[in-house]
Amino acid sequence: MRMVTASGRSRWPIVIGAAVLVVVISGGIAYTATRPSPTPNAAPSTATATPTPTPTGTPGAVGTGDDVAPTGCLGGQDRNVNMVLAAQADAKHTTYGAVEVATAFERWFWQYPYPVATESDEIGSKVMASTANAAWKDVTAQYARAGDDPTQGVVEPGTSFHVSTTNGLWRVTEDSTADRVTVELAVGYVVNGELSPTKVAGMGLVMVWEDGGWHVETGTVVDETKLSNGGNRYTGGC
DSSP states (O other): OOEEOSSSOOOSOBOOSEEEEEEEETTEEEEEEEOOOOOTTSOOOGGGSSOOOOOOSSOTTOOOTTOOOOOSOTTOSOOSHHHHHHHHHHOOSSHHHHHHHHHHHHHHHSOBSOOOHHHHHHHHHHTBOTTSOHHHHOHHHHHHHHTTOTTTTSSOTTOOEEEEEEEEEEEEOTTOOSSEEEEEEEEEEEETTEEEEEEEEEEEEEEEEETTEEEEEEEOOOOHHHHHHHOEEOSSOO
16 A cells, blocks of 8 residues: 555545545545644534535436435445445436445445455445456455555554444536436544544545446546535435
8 A cells, every 4th residue: 555646546535624645445546534623612513524515406417306315324324235235226227326326335335344355245246337447346455455554544543433424425527427427425434433523535436327226337536626515415324
């Protein structure tokens, strides 16, 4: 694992805020950062862990049909492969469906201790798109290369963490189509069971519709300005 600059090579979790680090994990790149500390007079609040967005109206170029806005919890509260597969099975062929599956994938992927190898292999075979490259599909190898410090110090090495969609943001890019949707996400770190008021993780993913469901094809550079200023809040959170 090595440090690189944030320009031009985004694939795995990004983070909105200061002091951005880019972590190379095999075929993917994880962006992670900490926000500036709150002012001395302001007590940390999970309600302000992400910027206040301006709703974008109809996201991207994809219809929403009779779907409901993303809750951030499709598939259930668990952070295991069954949750991701349930979200994939339940998500509709809509913008919102793509967002929910991308969110479920991030909730599963960005956690430590890592999921067991059997789960990673199942994600690689069932959730990654047929057009994804081999490095993306081999999640087990990515975890092995990351070791016990996947966030490169944002969270202390070896410390338990996951992410929560509570107060999170999502955005669909303008060039999205009915079968190919680019999703940008920003969610909060939960460290040792506590939602952090200062740490935010995110991800840019290209989702493709194939074989009757949404799949992860590749990553993308996240437009932090558009996501923080024009992102949409999840209607739920977990």
